[in-house]
Amino acid sequence: MIVVVVGVPGVGSTTVTNKAVEKLKEEGIEYEIVNFGTVMLEIAKERGLVEDRDQLRKLPPETQKEIQKLAGKKIAEMGKEKNIIVDTHSTIKTPKGYLPGLPIWVLEELKPDIIVLVEADNSEILMRRLKDESRNRDLESTEDIGEHIFMNRAAAMTYAVLTGATVKIIKNRDNLLDKAVEEMIQVLK
Amino acid sequence: MIVVVVGVPGVGSTTVTNKAVEKLKEEGIEYEIVNFGTVMLEIAKERGLVEDRDQLRKLPPETQKEIQKLAGKKIAEMGKEKNIIVDTHSTIKTPKGYLPGLPIWVLEELKPDIIVLVEADNSEILMRRLKDESRNRDLESTEDIGEHIFMNRAAAMTYAVLTGATVKIIKNRDNLLDKAVEEMIQVLK
Amino acid sequence: MIVVVVGVPGVGSTTVTNKAVEKLKEEGIEYEIVNFGTVMLEIAKERGLVEDRDQLRKLPPETQKEIQKLAGKKIAEMGKEKNIIVDTHSTIKTPKGYLPGLPIWVLEELKPDIIVLVEADNSEILMRRLKDESRNRDLESTEDIGEHIFMNRAAAMTYAVLTGATVKIIKNRDNLLDKAVEEMIQVLK
Numbered sequence: 429m430i431v432v433v434v435g436v437p438g439v440g441s442t443t444v445t446n447k448a449v450e451k452l453k454e455e456g457i458e459y460e461i462v463n464f465g466t467v468m469l470e471i472a473k474e475r476g477l478v479e480d481r482d483q484l485r486k487l488p489p490e491t492q493k494e495i496q497k498l499a500g501k502k503i504a505e506m507g508k509e510k511n512i513i514v515d516t517h518s519t520i521k522t523p524k525g526y527l528p529g530l531p532i533w534v535l536e537e538l539k540p541d542i543i544v545l546v547e548a549d550n551s552e553i554l555m556r557r558l559k560d561e562s563r564n565r566d567l568e569s570t571e572d573i574g575e576h577i578f579m580n581r582a583a584a585m586t587y588a589v590l591t592g593a594t595v596k597i598i599k600n601r602d603n604l605l606d607k608a609v610e611e612m613i614q615v616l617k
Numbered sequence: 618m619i620v621v622v623v624g625v626p627g628v629g630s631t632t633v634t635n636k637a638v639e640k641l642k643e644e645g646i647e648y649e650i651v652n653f654g655t656v657m658l659e660i661a662k663e664r665g666l667v668e669d670r671d672q673l674r675k676l677p678p679e680t681q682k683e684i685q686k687l688a689g690k691k692i693a694e695m696g697k698e699k700n701i702i703v704d705t706h707s708t709i710k711t712p713k714g715y716l717p718g719l720p721i722w723v724l725e726e727l728k729p730d731i732i733v734l735v736e737a738d739n740s741e742i743l744m745r746r747l748k749d750e751s752r753n754r755d756l757e758s759t760e761d762i763g764e765h766i767f768m769n770r771a772a773a774m775t776y777a778v779l780t781g782a783t784v785k786i787i788k789n790r791d792n793l794l795d796k797a798v799e800e801m802i803q804v805l806k
Numbered sequence: 807m808i809v810v811v812v813g814v815p816g817v818g819s820t821t822v823t824n825k826a827v828e829k830l831k832e833e834g835i836e837y838e839i840v841n842f843g844t845v846m847l848e849i850a851k852e853r854g855l856v857e858d859r860d861q862l863r864k865l866p867p868e869t870q871k872e873i874q875k876l877a878g879k880k881i882a883e884m885g886k887e888k889n890i891i892v893d894t895h896s897t898i899k900t901p902k903g904y905l906p907g908l909p910i911w912v913l914e915e916l917k918p919d920i921i922v923l924v925e926a927d928n929s930e931i932l933m934r935r936l937k938d939e940s941r942n943r944d945l946e947s948t949e950d951i952g953e954h955i956f957m958n959r960a961a962a963m964t965y966a967v968l969t970g971a972t973v974k975i976i977k978n979r980d981n982l983l984d985k986a987v988e989e990m991i992q993v994l995k
Binding site: 542543544581582585586588589590591592594595596597614615 | 708715
């Protein structure tokens, strides 16, 4: 099983994932969580192309594409031995626009079974970002957040059509983290 | 002509389709309506793989994929001799998330000309489901119904980009069935 | 660089593009704006297939597809020598539904780097269409306009997944044209 988990920054997708994986472990179901960007970085380092994540972003597009492919392939290989959760983004908001996290050349290697979109209300996400003092995020309006969620859904559905994966939307609402975790567990079981 | 007609459960896409096809027949325009799932079932039965629809869902994913492809191919063949309406779903809501009704390997065989999304307001759909005593559906909230309609649109647009088909949205509003039927007729003409 | 700029009729995407290109020229950055439909028409004329745009639309679908591909290829070739903006549509609203402006066979040739969606509120677009006496447009409701914007976003995100392009949404709000132009300049730089 390869499950991709995505969500806009601040929605809490990592928290939901970690808690669900922890509980499943108690039931004897194991998942390994891998971060797509980290796998890319490892591959680029091994090849002596970069030393850190910043350098990764500055590589020529064709090289980045090649590393993305290799990361997809590596994770797909891992998925043959155990259950994998890929922690990544449906789209990444960049100054040039929304960049798809899983372009077709990654999907063709990765072949995910399920894509989980963790969502919350725009205003809930805004408040969580405001409270998160550990990170220095650019503040977006609720409208901008809504736009990002829209594009994430559209991208995820395209991923599904290209691979046959399902797209599961899990709401991580304020004070209802347990509910989100429970839904995630049901998806991962 | 191959026209795919889709809609969330309870929206009335089958009713609109049947009425439009009936009226077109009076004008001498013939369409054959085929249900994608039924064609799959026939193919699986012929091959001695299953005896009913439940067993179909339990086949290994690779076998299901193969049968989907064959169903797409068979309908495309039928489409060379006559006008075909394919009754199916843009996405199917499953416990693991929204499953695309026409993944890329089906689209590549089926090559539809038009995809018709039959829609209504979330609350109209909710009320129609409540009134439909013949079926024992899980009740969804209007928000959930809106989410499903969203994913159906996104999937349909992806189908269009991959095939060049158009996506026609027809609203089947309360007390305005005739209008929806008339729009469907214009699309099928 | 190949940048595709799209927007629903009346949103002002051409105005925003022209102004941005003009200002960039002053800074020494050159972009050539090409209209996808015009390139198609030129190709069809060269081959003696048509004399005007109306005839283009009446060509057999397979011929149109071939011309679309050739147009994509031609623009991609131009893009190797200079920066190109492709003025086109994400989806075209036709009586048979939303037709994708960049189906997969065009994308595979064109390989755009950025897709810019110029958007405004549904009611702003409606008012602009009402004021535009130079064109005899069919009037759409604000709901219909919203539907078109939705499908444009979904199509654009699919284009991005298939090519790795980013999708930038620029709002061209009433009395804030300068802001839209400035955002476009930042994308094109």
